[in-house]
Amino acid sequence: MAVTRSIRRTSPITLVLAAVLSFGFLFFLLSPSSSSATATSTKSRQDDAADHPLSPPTKPFLKNQEYRSNGQRAPPPVVHYHMNNLTSTADPLANGERVLILTPLVRFYQEYWDNIVRLSYPHELISLGFIIPKTKEGNAATSALQAAIATTQSGPIDDRFASVSILRQDFDPPIDSQDEKERHKIENQKIRRESMSRARNSLLFTTLGPSTSWVLWLDADIVETPPTLIQDMASHNKAVIVPNCFQRYYNNDKKKMDVRPYDYNSWRDSDTAQALAQQMGPDEILLEGYAEMPTYRTLMAYLADTGEERKQNKVIPLDGVGGTALLVKAEVHRDGAMFPPFPFYHMVETEGFAKMARRLGYESFGMPNYFVCSLNASTRSDL
Template identity: 35%
Template sequence: MLGLSTEKYTPVRGNKRLTIILLAIISFILLSVLTFSRTTFGLSSCRTLRTFNEAVAFSTSYTSSSSSSSHGSTFINLNDIEATANAKEQQEHVLILTPLKNASPYLPRYFELIDRMTYPKHLISIAFLVSDTNDDTVALLKEQANVFLNRRDPEQRYHHVAIYEKDFNFELPEDKRHTFELQPLRRSYMARSRNYLLTAALREEHAWVLWLDVDLVDYPATIMEDLMSVDVDVVVPNCLRETEDNSFWGYDKNNWQETEQSLAMQKDLDPEYVLLEGYYEFLTNRDLMVDMPTHLGKLDKVPLDGVGATFTLVKSVVHREGANFPPYVFQHQVETEGFAKMAKAMGFGVYGLPSYLIYHTMNG
């Protein structure tokens, strides 16, 4: 009887031991998975993602670190990047670029005008390069970037905002800013600033680049679509000064055409001589766009040989193929006018709209 009783209860004790072992293994696996997930992703113990943009930033940084550790590759078909006359309908991205120095007084109106534009905000990126600044420009930019990127309505959020800082240790008193003798040096530093900003901010999705002055005071809300519809490589409106009596005062004299007289004069110039517009010290005999008739069609275009950058719309292919802002003398020009000369030398078209008026603050 004792032998039969032992045989009967042995399997029960074996099942208990097997159950305990299985439970221990399952508990170990669950504990390991939980520990790994908390350590790797940090979603439960590190922080809470408060906004959609913060979540995107978090996922982007995680993806970036993951791909770098796994030596991942990226394929981007640059053939698909095209700037067209129907940019809004084609959902083409625009990059707005603005170099800044002690610009805080102008920023409220600058952002107001950008936000008033009718081009879709989710297709607009904005990038700044702040140089040699001792006011609160950077703090104001960060504050506004937070507003633009975290609006409740997704359609009112901008695609991206970037703030870069690069000092050149170049100081010029405000009252000497437009002195004739200092212009080549000043413009050379401005060219370097633009090139830093362009190379830092241009991304594969950008079909257009808009160079925008911080101290404009008014332009049409539809200006982006209007200039895009002209469908040329580089286009600028006619920039006038803001005046209390609404009189006609030209501002951006860097938008000009060469003439037979100006070209003949250049044949005898030293190759390193920089030509400047709007100065009586050296007359160039060029045709300035601010002196052209403004009663024609708003989008009637004229070919230009030099441009400024108060509001200059560029198809991104122009910059991608190598046209930048020379800080050295290029065909007697530097910076924006040198850019226009370079773009034309590469076969791109440069145009202005004499009857399309925008307004600049009266600051020089």
């Protein structure tokens, strides 16, 4: 009786609504997803897909994939790198060793680009990497660099590089002006060089690949090197090696163009410098080339023989290195040697790198009679 009474009291409208809702629920569960939404999602993923399985992890690998006989998409191939077979030898050209040229860049100089294009090392074995600050000046440098890259990479095959990467810094530069005098003020050195260390490390850790044998650090204002720079430096088969960096200028006394030392960060240590370091606080750093901080180190800049008959292949041991043109075996970086953005034995950036490399068992060397030249803005028209 209870059941019959309940049914009798139920409104026909209620039953109709219940039936409609039930049908709608079943249709929702059983119907396929919207084809338009699926198509849009698939197209978005394909447009953002990478062409190669060794793509950044944020890029899905969807393009140019093969399908199996059953119509299912095959997974991307697994690529094996035999790191024990990777070499960095005195004859990188004969062994086909890949070189990564890295440059922190604030201003773009066409002379810099023209110089690396003239390098005689096979360009198909050279990859380039740049890191540029997100500033107005950095934006201009990025545009100029991209234009130069487009010209070279669409030009003669032999001039084209294997790959080019451009990074933008995710932190602001510590000083606004990039004028030479402002950059080299002693009060700006610690924050400036700590910032440079962060930029160098970001660039290195992002671009160093499993097939890289050598890393050449080249400053953006290095506008003149021998075309055989890579082969000449690598021929000594040193883990860390640096040439002497000079700058061309007009000598008023001689009434002609001359050269002068530019990079003072390549040196042999002294007892005076070590004594100064022992008296410093944990956050203080030693700086080279400043009268306010005499270290009496032996500077490679002053050991140069500028004569025509000089022995360019002369090599000397160093305790500190500059970064204007610094060649490093990739294994040194892989073993953990980076550019400390903090006082490391009272040194930062490239000098701190040399100290860190030594702690890992790698010695640093310099070529006092082998020259590269930095841009001098006041004599730029004479280059």
